[in-house]
Amino acid sequence: MRVGIAGAGAAGLATAWLLDGLHDTLLLEARSDIGGNLRSMHPPGGTGTPHALDLGVQEVPLHLAGRTARLADALGLGDGQWTELPSGHAVVCDGAAAGARHACRTGAEEADAAVGLLSEQAAAWQREAVPWTVPLQDLVEPWDLPRHVKDEAVYARPASVFGCTLREARRLSARSVGAFYADPGKEADARTYRLRGGMQALAWQLARRCRSARLVPEAALRRVRRTGGHLEMVDSRGARHPVDAVVLALPADAARRVLGSTGGTGRIRSLLNTYAYHPLVYGVHDDPCYLPADRGRWAPTTVSVHGPWAESTTWRERPEGDLFVSQLTHRDVRPRSVLATTAFRTLQPTPAMLRAQAELLGAQGRGGLYFAGHLTTRVDDLDSVVASAADVARRLAPESPRLAQLTTTTGKESR
Structure with a gap:
């Protein structure tokens, strides 16, 4: 079978890896680089070490x-290549004067209690199978908390993750938001890790292991056509690729555009039109301009609330000097020196989008069209994205030995 995949992010690459050696696979990527939301940079250290x-x-x-753990093991990215990250969050507020930071109305103890309540309740929403289409505000507003605590300690967190305003955060899916904060339970290990070489190394390793797939960078998919009972992918270079199945691991608006001339996809395009995105701009800098003046109050992650927005700063402590990764989308004050920037668009998990997604999943595989990545995941995290690739591969190549590797217990899970 000839399978065409559009998008060399984590979903597209994982799908190609799972199909490798079983089907004739073509992977088109619009950018010159791969990885999608897996993006890393290597600022030089004091000794020149990246x-x-x-x-x-x-x-x-x-x-x-x-x-994610099983995929990393299958790719040879074992324990020695992961670094445990410190935990801890703080919230600061920007005053009327640009860049002036002051304590939020919500005190540290109040904020910790509110976050604990969110964590506890989010776990309960999972256990009780609260419908994914219930808005966050329907479950949070009845809590006996002051307005400023709900905004600064509860809604500010998803607002920073999804790049939306505090008010828009209220209307997101409670389950989709809660998945990031749910208490995993007393026996679970909730530590987080990153690859020492950067998370994009996961994408590069996937690409290296796709020995029989053909990866074409700087060749965006322009349209999908049906010709003579077969599908055809036309890329931005004008090349035509006849295929038997197409996997779209793209943003919803891009997927909608490429299907514009494909017969029988009117309902799918209508569903994709329900997906909405907000921009997110990240920058790397060495100026602690978004953190409190007192270094003793710095946290690994700090959320700055300013006006209707909440934006995060992640602190990376290094021997060569501190570096910070900050959301810069709506900041009035910028760091003195920005070493690198990149832009993303983040999907808004609204109840309307999730209803459309459920129907889209029902159309999976119809007419040879498949969808992967955040188009089909209720939670936009790496584990869900990998699961979406496994779902497509299970339909196209149920005999794939690599599918079994994603269902084998790893040492990490037993510790």
Whole structure:
């Protein structure tokens, strides 16, 4: 079978890896680089040694994210290549004067209690199978908490993750938001890790292991056509690729555009139109401009609340000097020196989108069209993305030996 995959992010690469050696696979990528939301940079250290920093996916809870841990093991990325990250969060507020930071109305103890409540309740939402289409505000607003505590300690966290305003965060899916904060239980190990060489190394390793797949960078998929009972992918270079199945691991608007001339996809395009995105701009800098003046109050992750927005700063302590990865999308004040920037668009997990997604999943494989990545995941994390690739591969190549590797218990999960 000839399988065409659009998008060399984690979903597209994982799908190609699972199909490798079983089907004739073509992978088209619009950018010159691969990885999608797996993006790393290597600022030079004081001795010239590169130190990877991640601007996209920055950490994974390997002990909880089973498929990510199994995939890493299958790719030879063992324990020695992962670094445990320090935990801890703080919230600061920007005053009326640009860049002036002051204590939020919510005190540290109040904030910790509210976050603990969110963690506890999010776990209960999972146990009780609360519908994914219930908005966060329906479950949070009845809590006996002051308005400023709900905004600064509860809604600010998903607002920073999804790049939306505090008010928009209220209307996101409670289950989709809660998945990031749910208490894993007393016996679970919730530590998080990153690859020492950067999370993008996972993408590069996937590409290296796809020995029979053909990866074509800087060749975006322009349209999918049906010709003579077969599918055809037309890329941005004008090349035509006849295939038997197409896997779209793209943003919803890009997927909708490429299907514009494909017969029988009107309902799918309508569903994809329900997906909405917000921009997120990340920057690496060495100026602690978004953290409190007192270094003793710095936390590994700090969320700055300013006006309707909440944006995060991650602190990476290094012998060569501190570096910070900050969301810069809506900041009035920028760092003195920005070493690198990159832009993303983050999907908004609204109830309307999740209803459309459920119907889209029902159309999986119809007419040879498949969907992977965040188009089909209720939670936009790396483990869910890998699971989406496994679902497509299970339909196209159920005999794939690599599928079994994603369901084998690793040493990480038993510790």
